[in-house]
Amino acid sequence: MIDAQTQVVGVLGYPVRHSLSPAMHNAAFRHLHLNWVYLAFEVPPALLADALRGMRALGIRGLNLTIPHKESAVALVDALTPAADAIGAVNTLYWEEGRLIGHNTDAEGFLRALRAEGCEPSGGFALVLGAGGSARAVVYALKSVGCRVALANRTLQRAQALAEVFGVEQVFPLQRDALSSLMPAVQLVVNCTPLGMEPNADTMPDVPLEALPDSAWVCDLVYRPLRTRLLKRAEQLGLRTIDGLGTLVHQGALAFEHWTGIPAPVPVMREALKVANGV
Ligand code: NAP
Numbered sequence: 001m002i003d004a005q006t007q008v009v010g011v012l013g014y015p016v017r018h019s020l021s022p023a024m025h026n027a028a029f030r031h032l033h034l035n036w037v038y039l040a041f042e043v044p045p046a047l048l049a050d051a052l053r054g055m056r057a058l059g060i061r062g063l064n065l066t067i068p069h070k071e072s073a074v075a076l077v078d079a080l081t082p083a084a085d086a087i088g089a090v091n092t093l094y095w096e097e098g099r100l101i102g103h104n105t106d107a108e109g110f111l112r113a114l115r116a117e118g119c120e121p122s123g124g125f126a127l128v129l130g131a132g133g134s135a136r137a138v139v140y141a142l143k144s145v146g147c148r149v150a151l152a153n154r155t156l157q158r159a160q161a162l163a164e165v166f167g168v169e170q171v172f173p174l175q176r177d178a179l180s181s182l183m184p185a186v187q188l189v190v191n192c193t194p195l196g197m198e199p200n201a202d203t204m205p206d207v208p209l210e211a212l213p214d215s216a217w218v219c220d221l222v223y224r225p226l227r228t229r230l231l232k233r234a235e236q237l238g239l240r241t242i243d244g245l246g247t248l249v250h251q252g253a254l255a256f257e258h259w260t261g262i263p264a265p266v267p268v269m270r271e272a273l274k275v276a277n278g279v
Pocket of ligand 1: 191221
């Protein structure tokens with residue numbers, strides 16, 4: 001029941017009405033009988049600074065940020081965590097001794113999602129597809145645990161720029177022929193492009209999965225649909241797969257834990273996401 005004691009958290013985005021985060025977090029609050037509520041606020045880019053001042057004034061306990069606010073928030077917080085600083089994007093805001101901290105839970109959320117399925121990237125070799133915002137977080141995460149990384153992107157210059165920032169070993173165009181000699185050494189493929197996402201669910205990255213070793217993992221960040229064409233193809237080949245809901249739930253779980261100080265009920269959050277995602 002919402003009353004005068006209710007603690008408020010939420011997400012700022014523009015647009016934001018598609019967000020699955022309220023369903024995920026409110027399910028967790030209900031499950032733990034916490035008098036907290038998670039709301040979605042549609043904030044135009046020009047009003048982000050006002051919204052963050054309002055957050056302080058209203059005592060909002062924490063926020064998530066989504067498109068288009070993740071990068072602009074970097075300049076609006078009192079301090080950045082090392083992850084947010086390196087990735088250049090903030091997806092979670094929380095208070096620490098009165099200071100507004102800008103954090104990024106995407107990288108750690110991705111690692112938790114891998115490990116929850118039994119995939120340990122430390123010391124391995126991964127092929128990351130894409131060079132946008134999510135690829136930045138994934139590459140940062142993999143490099144932080146000592147995984148060697150090859151990056152493949154449609155626009156080669158963008159991959160080269162990202163590779164320079166994070167010390168990525170190899171860069172390729174996102175084309176089957178360019179990648180075939182690399183594949184036998186790859187232990188993990190991560191799709192960080194929107195290929196395969198509805199309404200283009202019949203597409204997939206042009207990658208020779210059949211050349212991967214039998215023990216390789218294929219992870220897709222796309223979560224709508226849950227079983228993407230890429231994951232179905234990997235399953236047909238007998239490869240192990242990880243869907244995009246894993247990263248989504250674990251980045252949310254980490255934000256939840258920063259705000260409440262309580263371990264997040266991950267299975268409850270994942271189930272709520274599946275229902276909200278229509279699967
Ligand atoms: P982004 O910053 O816009 O980057 C998109 C990347 O995909 C770019 O490298 C782009 O290549 C490439 N790309 C786009 N269309 C392509 C096409 N038709 N063919 C080949 N490459 C293409 O996007 P993002 O934020 O990284 O998100 C990427 C995907 O990950 C989205 O589907 C998003 O929903 C999903 N995602 C999931 C989670 C999760 O928690 N599961 C989190 C974040 C994102 P160019 O450089 O050539 O343009």
